[in-house]
Amino acid sequence: MYKFNVRVYGVLINQQQVLISDEQEYGYRFTKFPGGGLEYGEGTSDGLKREFMEECNAKVEVISHLYTTDFFVKSAFNDSQIISIYYIVKSLEPLKLNFKTKPFDFEGEGEGLQSFRWVKLTELKPEQLTFPIDQHVAALLVQHK
Template identity: 65%
Template sequence: MAEYFNVRVYGLLINEQNEVLVSDEQEYGNRFIKFPGGGLEIGEGLIDGLKREFVEECEMEVEINGHFYTTDFFVRSAFNNSQIISVYYKVKNITPINFAIKTVEYDFDGEGDVLQAFRWVKISELFPDNVTFPTDKRVVELLRAEL
């Protein structure tokens, strides 16, 4: 049984070509593909947390265009003994995209223990197996259902 809750918040940034931004990440030898976002900090609301995550990860400001999904099944963290609760919002960038957009999975610039790269993926070509974590897999199903 999980020992505590871990609240995460993610943004679904969808462009005019109906592509969604995904994050390829590597942390201490573990590779995973997810949506941009991360853990909520103590004293922070979901919206403020998501805006902070986009500034930290993407150096970009976003506006929130609405709630998309909240975890509705049990998910144990892949990294510790917590129960993951993830909240997803549709977002729109309000500052320009200034980071490199990659076309190949895990195409990192530089080296280190923590690496990140971003890709646009057509929602019509995105499948649950293209992302790593259970809640992201559910979100992919829901995004595809909107097509």
């Protein structure tokens, strides 16, 4: 039996910069757009709002659909197929995060670590992100900056 893993991500652009998340979990380090797994019973917009509240302690408004995975991607963590949905989002209040300037600049040690960085759209490169779908979305952003 094949499993699908539906994920929702927000592309938050502020002053020609995009917010990205550096994380350490499951023994891996990875860089991605903020967001995560959809929970059973959630719509995609509500799931994304919940993820931003959990990860960034921020309320966001979903502005528009940006991209949905249209190619096969196997999860890096299990045997599921990833389907990711990306939205352009707008913060409804100033973000109260300790923004970093270098990758994986975590506060603390161990698992479940996360830090956030702003990357200028003019300096964004797909290879700065870890996962194939995020890289594809970054390429779309670079093409349309």
